Amino acid sequence: MRVLLVRLGAMGDILHSLPAVTALRRAHPEWTLGWAVEPQWSELFCAAHATPGTAGMPLVDALHMVPAKRWAKAWMRRSTREEVMAVRRELRAQHYDVAVDLQGAVRSALLARSAGTPRLIGEAVPREPAAKWLFKEKVPTRGVHVIEQSIEVVNAIAGDHLDFTLPLLPTDTESEAFAATLPQPFVLLSPGAGWGAKRWPAARYGAVARALAAQGFHVCINSGPMEMALAEEIVQSSGGVVHTLTPSLSKLMAITRRAALVIAGDTGPLHLACALGRPTVGIFGPTDPARNGPFGNDFRVLRHPESKRDHTRRAEPEAGLLTITPEAVTAAALDLLAAPQTSALRGNA
Structure with missing residues (x-):
C-alpha cells in the first residue's frame, strides 16, 4: 500500500497528526508513506541528509514540499502556477493508492485530490465544512x-484499530551534541504564541524562572528569531537567571528531549514536548485544551473556567489567561518536577 498523508498548517497541527501515522507505520511497516508538508516543518520528519528508515528519517519514506502559504500570497504569478503543477506531477508520479487529508481544509483537500488517488479519505465534519465535498470517503469521528x-x-485506510503512540521524530547528531552541553537539570520556557491573546505575560515567566532557579533548576528560554524582545524582557524580569536559546527546529527537538520540564502556552514547542514524552505545564486561555492541549504525557494545564474558546487574533492576552498567577504555574511545575521521571534527573545535578 502506498499512502499519501497531507497535513500542512502550523507546527502544533502537524505534531497532533504524528501519533496516528506512527501507529500506522508500526502496524504496516511494509507500506510506503509519503507526507505533503510546508518546507519550514520538514525537520519534524527528516534530519539533514538522512535516508528513510534511519533515526534521521524514521517515519515517512518521502516528503513533498508544499509552500502553500507562499503560494496563497502570489497566486496569480506564473511561477506559482508552475510550482503547483510541478508538485501535482511529483505526487502523481508516486502512484499513491490512497490520500488522507489530516487537516480538513479546502486547500489540503485540493492538494490531496491532485495526487489522483483511487481513494481520498477525510473527516466527515472537517474544520472547513466545504472540504468534505472533495473527499471520496468521509470518516465520522x-x-x-x-x-x-x-x-x-x-484507521479508515485499512480498517485498523490503532492505539495512541508517541510519534517517531528524527534525531540529528549535531543537534544532539549541542543539547548535551546544556546544564542539567533544566526547565525550558517557551513564551511565544501564534497571537497575543494566547501569550502569558513575559514578567510572569520571569517570576516563575526566579522561583525555579531558587529550587536549584537551570532555566532556559526557547526564543524564535522574532521573539528576542520577549526573551529579553523575561531575562530582565527574572534577574538574569535564565539562558536564552534561539535553536533551529532540529536543535529544539534535541533540547526538548533533555528538558526536565517544559512550560508554555498553546504553541508548537508545547506540543513538541508532549510528542517527545516530556512533562509539561500548559498555560491556556482562548483555546480549548480538551481539543488541542497536552495529550499522552505527564502534564498540568492551567486555564480559567470562564475562558471562552476564541481564535480571534487579538493582540492583548485574554482576560482569563491573566488570572493565572506565577505562583500557580510554579506550583504545577514543582509538582511535576518532584515526580519520579524528573526527580532522578534533579538528583544528578
Missing part, C-alpha cells in the same frame, strides 16, 4: 482531542 480524531481517520 467521536474523539474530543484532535489526536484522537486523526487516529480515527487513519
Whole structure:
C-alpha cells in the first residue's frame, strides 16, 4: 500500500497528526508513506541528509514540499502556477493508492485530490465544512482531542484499530551534541504564541524562572528569531537567571528531549514536548485544551473556567489567561518536577 498523508498548517497541527501515522507505520511497516508538508516543518520528519528508515528519517519514506502559504500570497504569478503543477506531477508520479487529508481544509483537500488517488479519505465534519465535498470517503469521528480524531481517520485506510503512540521524530547528531552541553537539570520556557491573546505575560515567566532557579533548576528560554524582545524582557524580569536559546527546529527537538520540564502556552514547542514524552505545564486561555492541549504525557494545564474558546487574533492576552498567577504555574511545575521521571534527573545535578 502506498499512502499519501497531507497535513500542512502550523507546527502544533502537524505534531497532533504524528501519533496516528506512527501507529500506522508500526502496524504496516511494509507500506510506503509519503507526507505533503510546508518546507519550514520538514525537520519534524527528516534530519539533514538522512535516508528513510534511519533515526534521521524514521517515519515517512518521502516528503513533498508544499509552500502553500507562499503560494496563497502570489497566486496569480506564473511561477506559482508552475510550482503547483510541478508538485501535482511529483505526487502523481508516486502512484499513491490512497490520500488522507489530516487537516480538513479546502486547500489540503485540493492538494490531496491532485495526487489522483483511487481513494481520498477525510473527516466527515472537517474544520472547513466545504472540504468534505472533495473527499471520496468521509470518516465520522467521536474523539474530543484532535489526536484522537486523526487516529480515527487513519484507521479508515485499512480498517485498523490503532492505539495512541508517541510519534517517531528524527534525531540529528549535531543537534544532539549541542543539547548535551546544556546544564542539567533544566526547565525550558517557551513564551511565544501564534497571537497575543494566547501569550502569558513575559514578567510572569520571569517570576516563575526566579522561583525555579531558587529550587536549584537551570532555566532556559526557547526564543524564535522574532521573539528576542520577549526573551529579553523575561531575562530582565527574572534577574538574569535564565539562558536564552534561539535553536533551529532540529536543535529544539534535541533540547526538548533533555528538558526536565517544559512550560508554555498553546504553541508548537508545547506540543513538541508532549510528542517527545516530556512533562509539561500548559498555560491556556482562548483555546480549548480538551481539543488541542497536552495529550499522552505527564502534564498540568492551567486555564480559567470562564475562558471562552476564541481564535480571534487579538493582540492583548485574554482576560482569563491573566488570572493565572506565577505562583500557580510554579506550583504545577514543582509538582511535576518532584515526580519520579524528573526527580532522578534533579538528583544528578
